[in-house]
Amino acid sequence: MGLDYQLVLWNKFKKTYDKIIVLAMLLYVILFAAITLTFNSETSIETLIIRAFGSLAIIMLHIILIIGPLSRLNSSFLPILYNRRHLGVSMFIAALIHGGFSIFQFHALGDVNPIYSIFTSNMDYGSLTNFPFQVLGFFALLILFVLASTSHDFFLSNLSAKIWKRLHMMVYIAYALIIAHVFLGAFQQETSTFTIGLLITGFIIVSGLHLVSAYKEHKVDKTSTNGTENWLKVCDISEIEEDRAKIFTIQNERVAIFKYDGKLSAIHNVCKHQGGPLGEGKIIDGCITCPWHGYQYLPHNGQSPPPFTEKVSTYQLKLENKTVFINPKAFDEGTEVEPCKY
Amino acid sequence: MKKNDEFYVPYIDGSLGVKTKQTLKRFTIIALLTIILGALLFSYTQKPFKNSTFELTNSTKITGVFHENPYPMLRVEVAKNIYKNILLLGFGKSSANPFLEKLQNQVKDLNGKLLSIEGNLIYYNGKTLIQITDEEKITLENQAISSIPVNESINNMTLQGEIIDPKCYFGVMKPGKGKIHRSCAVRCISGGIPPVLVTTDSNNLSQYFLLTDLKGGPINNDILPYIGKPSKVKGYVEKMEDWHIIKIDVSDILELNKKSNIY
Ligand code: HEM
Numbered sequence: 001m002g003l004d005y006q007l008v009l010w011n012k013f014k015k016t017y018d019k020i021i022v023l024a025m026l027l028y029v030i031l032f033a034a035i036t037l038t039f040n041s042e043t044s045i046e047t048l049i050i051r052a053f054g055s056l057a058i059i060m061l062h063i064i065l066i067i068g069p070l071s072r073l074n075s076s077f078l079p080i081l082y083n084r085r086h087l088g089v090s091m092f093i094a095a096l097i098h099g100g101f102s103i104f105q106f107h108a109l110g111d112v113n114p115i116y117s118i119f120t121s122n123m124d125y126g127s128l129t130n131f132p133f134q135v136l137g138f139f140a141l142l143i144l145f146v147l148a149s150t151s152h153d154f155f156l157s158n159l160s161a162k163i164w165k166r167l168h169m170m171v172y173i174a175y176a177l178i179i180a181h182v183f184l185g186a187f188q189q190e191t192s193t194f195t196i197g198l199l200i201t202g203f204i205i206v207s208g209l210h211l212v213s214a215y216k217e218h219k220v221d222k223t224s225t226n227g228t229e230n231w232l233k234v235c236d237i238s239e240i241e242e243d244r245a246k247i248f249t250i251q252n253e254r255v256a257i258f259k260y261d262g263k264l265s266a267i268h269n270v271c272k273h274q275g276g277p278l279g280e281g282k283i284i285d286g287c288i289t290c291p292w293h294g295y296q297y298l299p300h301n302g303q304s305p306p307p308f309t310e311k312v313s314t315y316q317l318k319l320e321n322k323t324v325f326i327n328p329k330a331f332d333e334g335t336e337v338e339p340c341k342y
Numbered sequence: 343m344k345k346n347d348e349f350y351v352p353y354i355d356g357s358l359g360v361k362t363k364q365t366l367k368r369f370t371i372i373a374l375l376t377i378i379l380g381a382l383l384f385s386y387t388q389k390p391f392k393n394s395t396f397e398l399t400n401s402t403k404i405t406g407v408f409h410e411n412p413y414p415m416l417r418v419e420v421a422k423n424i425y426k427n428i429l430l431l432g433f434g435k436s437s438a439n440p441f442l443e444k445l446q447n448q449v450k451d452l453n454g455k456l457l458s459i460e461g462n463l464i465y466y467n468g469k470t471l472i473q474i475t476d477e478e479k480i481t482l483e484n485q486a487i488s489s490i491p492v493n494e495s496i497n498n499m500t501l502q503g504e505i506i507d508p509k510c511y512f513g514v515m516k517p518g519k520g521k522i523h524r525s526c527a528v529r530c531i532s533g534g535i536p537p538v539l540v541t542t543d544s545n546n547l548s549q550y551f552l553l554t555d556l557k558g559g560p561i562n563n564d565i566l567p568y569i570g571k572p573s574k575v576k577g578y579v580e581k582m583e584d585w586h587i588i589k590i591d592v593s594d595i596l597e598l599n600k601k602s603n604i605y
């Protein structure tokens with residue numbers, strides 16, 4: 001991987017991506033303001049800002065949430081996943097403008113600390129229709145802040161991919177809080193079938209896509225392996241495409257078995273970068289290349305080629321009459337294993 | 343997974359295949375259409391705002407007779423023998439009292455004194471309020487005592503409406519009522535802004551009642567749980583020129599589980 005070369009092209013793609021995000025956000029705010037000022041010109045500028053950025057943030061959140069399952073269902077969507085972080089940070093900025101203006105507008109210049117006021121100005125915690133909905137938005141904003149601030153590569157390399165992923169699963173908690181924030185808040189007073197319908201449709205799309213892609217993954221996990229003792233039978237060699245892999249779940253771990261140059265190698269399926277599915281990757285220049293951001297690993301030892309230092313576990317394979325068997329015991333990360341020739 | 347032989351690697355030039363590009367384009371277009379649809383729906387479906395006004399960047403000087411019964415007001419003669427009582431408010435979510443303190447200490451009792459106040463006007467539906475931002479902008483015009491309004495008794499009444507903070511309701515915020523605004527109204531009234539009951543009858547005519555306790559003293563903290571909700575308020579109603587006053591026992595307020603019909 002030529003490091004400099006990589007950065008240049010990567011940046012070109014990122015720039016287009018970021019430009020689209022910024023233009024779309026501007027388009028939203030300008031349209032929102034133009035329509036409001038045309039049809040409802042008595043608005044106040046603060047309300048305009050609060051509403052434009054709050055509704056923009058929730059729409060962006062939906063887009064962010066469907067990218068994951070879409071790219072699991074169709075790898076053509078993967079390039080969007082690469083840079084989802086920027087979309088996430090932009091959404092946080094929109095949410096922060098909304099939340100910040102709301103905190104200032106509704107809680108500042110009063111007799112108590114504005115943050116304390118969010119929690120105590122409305123004490124109807126026992127009621128649904130009167131529930132202090134701003135508290136829900138506040139917690140959601142906190143979660144989004146944690147996610148946005150840990151989205152930098154610094155945290156990725158300092159938190160393990162697993163912890164990072166778990167942390168970022170909190171986006172679903174934020175989504176739930178925000179839905180409750182809007183349905184128990186704005187929608188109690190600004191009730192419109194259209195906006196309620198929009199968010200319900202959004203919820204159905206988001207949860208539907210997650211269910212479908214989870215079902216697909218579930219099928220991978222059920223791909224059966226059988227055998228006795230040390231060797232598990234996995235599949236016929238013809239089931240694996242050249243320079244590609246098939247993923248199997250072996251003792252609760254996903255393993256990718258690659259076929260290339262008349263050889264077979266097996267490595268742990270999880271990329272060290274952000275946990276991308278290596279088995280959906282491809283052999284390029286003799287390296288297993290992660291489908292998410294292109295990290296590479298040598299198939300015979302699970303190590304990234306120098307100067308990189310990532311390592312994943314490897315597994316031993318054997319072939320009997322075109323049938324592939326695997327030894328379920330993983331070797332330490334980066335262990336050299338003689339590929340199985342056919 | 344849908345079969346896709348193309349394999350995009352960000353740092354490999356030309357690896358972005360035709361099919362992948364097309365998917366990306368389609369996704370971008372659908373996302374943009376969603377953004378446009380969202381902007382249309384969220385902006386167009388907002389309920390109409392009222393023409394209530396807050397002159398944030400414009401100060402106006404008004405001159406009138408100060409009285410505090412129990413909330414500080416300035417009685418301004420708007421035409422011959424026609425008076426309007428302008429409610430005095432502090433900066434932000436606060437009472438006017440701290441701004442008046444210095445002058446009050448000088449003259450002992452400000453009631454009946456002619457004052458000029460420069461501040462930001464707030465007005466809607468015939469009512470006017472003024473925000474004071476600086477105690478230096480209050481000047482004593484005349485030491486002589488002028489007459490102040492005397493409350494006319496009306497009757498015991500039970501009214502349906504919503505308790506609001508008049509600063510936001512009459513202009514500073516939109517909407518300045520209801521659930522969305524409740525937290526802010528609580529802060530305002532807790533900060534010393536007088537609570538007001540708004541009623542709206544079937545002809546869409548609104549009346550405004552300053553809320554006081556049974557003895558006619560100010561209420562602030564006790565009323566916080568009842569703000570911004572449709573409710574039934576029972577009390578003794580008096581008229582003070584262009585305002586009403588209702589003297590209540592806070593525990594008599596009954597929350598109504600229904601939609602708000604004021605503005
Ligand atoms: C400190 C955090 C937050 C506060 C104090 C807050 C406050 C508010 C308030 C007062 C409203 C009603 C505004 C109106 O209709 O006039 C509102 C509505 C809304 N909020 Fe939040 N919010 C916060 C966080 C969030 C976050 C993180 C999101 C989403 C990413 C969000 C999304 C929305 C949406 C979609 C609406 C309805 C549309 C609108 O009126 O803006 N809010 N919020």
Ligand code: FES
Binds near residue numbers: 271276277290291292
């Ligand atoms: S997850 Fe980023 S390259 Fe594999």
